[in-house]
Amino acid sequence: MKRFIEKLNLKEKIVIAHRGASGYAPENTLISFLKAIELKADAVECDVHLSKDGVPIVIHDEKLNRTTDGKGYVKDYSLKELKSLNAGYKTRFFDKFKGEKIPTLREVLEVCRNKIGVVIEVKNGPFFYKGIEDKIVNLIKELDVGEQVIISAFDHSTIKRIKNLNKDLVTAVIFSGCPVKPTLDCLLAYANGLHFEWCYLKPSVIEEAEKDDLFINVWTVNNEENIRKMFLMNVNGVITDYPDLGVKVKQEMEV
Template identity: 45%
Template structure:
């Protein structure tokens, strides 16, 4: 059964990577959410996509240069100011507390390809263990060194490599890195890649799938899942 993940929540219709967006994805019937994690100046895992706060908040500068208290003072409503007056940057802890209560899947993307956040893997794992959500979490990252590190630290939690370009035999490569699945850019998720990966026991979850024809193709191929900015659209098609 193909799982629908709300990409940064319901990012097509709500402020991305906020509790407003995650709650909407859940209400829309998504199987899970996808979010991005970075570290604040004081080392707290926070949920935001860009290395800078400029695009999605009313602040300017690098996430790593703000304390959690300072990040919480920013308004993350992004391009949805007409719909919402305010939205906070959530901590990963806040999201996992909510996910544990809702028992919804959470894909945690570690954003450590550009800025090498020291100790990020340990800090995130500590929270996952605290809220007992190992069975709900999937890790992903474009930083495959980080995936390998996570495999060493916690072999039992599912992991997947993120990638944009073609990889030769990605179903083999991901296992070599220490992961179980692959999360390719949708254009790299060819029918052959999906089929061969399935034959090798490797789940494929492409990103970011927003058009209905592609959604239908993935449902028919019984792809493991996909990430979409419009989970409500995907749920309606799936029915």
């Protein structure tokens, strides 16, 4: 099996399941990541905060309210307290996934190891999590999954700290909207690539990225027409809530 980073380096088209197969299961839960594996995505994307007791936790928002039955900030809860919450939230899936728990990053990496790549988005805003980069890098080293992982963040200093800790880890800066000089921002952050909001992507950005040997993955693309459009523009990867659509388009284009 080709490692995720090997596929990226070989310029293969890759499909990244956004917060897991979040179109089919609660986002950022183990069942969502397992569904992405089942649907043959190349990687899953997940978001990481720190718990009150310093454990890397996989959840998108800084607050618990939207995706769990808890309230308040993730940072104010211990791991034990977070594990008592229901992440199989009703607002989208009713009771179908009742009892799903918030996973730790360790649990996600262990489930995905040797099966699928993992794109880790480090959430360092609006709160600054002291030492989050060290914890993530140490966990990747302990589990020996460096060839399966991209670490991404909106915060450029977070990416710099990751590279200072381990220059061999693959990193990406996330952009939303229309940044003025995204490729320059990446180079200044020592990043290997860009994660770009798909609807703002222009051919000029792709040309600059190719010139600077930077990869581009786009987010979040949820229909076949736009997934195909992005691959035809020569992006490296598509981040989607529906990885089966991405896989279908990729396979059709490879025929």
